[in-house]
Amino acid sequence: MHKGRLEAFSDGVIAIIITIMVLELRPPEGATFHDLLPLWPKFLSYALSFVYVGIYWNNHHHMFQSVQKINGKVLWANMHLLFWLSTIPFVTAWLGESGAAAAPASAYGIVLLLDAIAYTILVAALIDVHGRDSHFAKAIGSDLKGKISIVIYIVGLATAFVAPTIACILYAAVACIWFVPDKRFAPPEHPTSDERR
DSSP states (O other), rough: SSSSSHHHHHHHHHHHHHOOOHHTTOOOSSGGGGGGGHHHHHHHHOOOOOHHHHHHHHHHHHHSEEEEEEHHHHHHHHHHHHHHHHHHHHHHHHHHHSSSSSSHHHHHHHHHHHHHHHHHHHHHHHHHHTTTTTTHHHTTTOOHHHHHHHHHHHHHHHHHHOHHHHHHHHHHHHHHHHHSGGGGGGGOOOOOOHOOO
């Protein structure tokens, strides 16, 4: 089973997710910059979600550069990830409309947590098909960033009903952790002609 169709399908779904999110941004009825001020919560939630979707796309792309084979289990694990990613526009719109109220902030955190769990399941499925001693499994390593992210999401969820703004800051902190592309899957540099000699 070739990975190309999975990557192409995933790229298409992620592009649609971003399109849906931007369509939720409606212009104000007024014609001055002052009329834009009430929209800042919507824009901030959109910007954070855009970064998150971009991070998932980026890391998904880099990870699949090291993937040699896939199977049905991987396909379903990937669909599971895409399902939770596809719910981001809904919670983004709710969070922005509410101005970061408690329930939307917690729902946003739940979706982010489930996205992270789904990505972890996909990684586990890929390790299973490649083997524990494979180059892919060694590149994954202990996945410390993934574990830290899940802990921060849980702390954010616990905080959301008391201090939703702090919860959103914690969610943004996870995005900052992942903003730099994952270098674990970077291909080895090609040796120069002198090195080959």
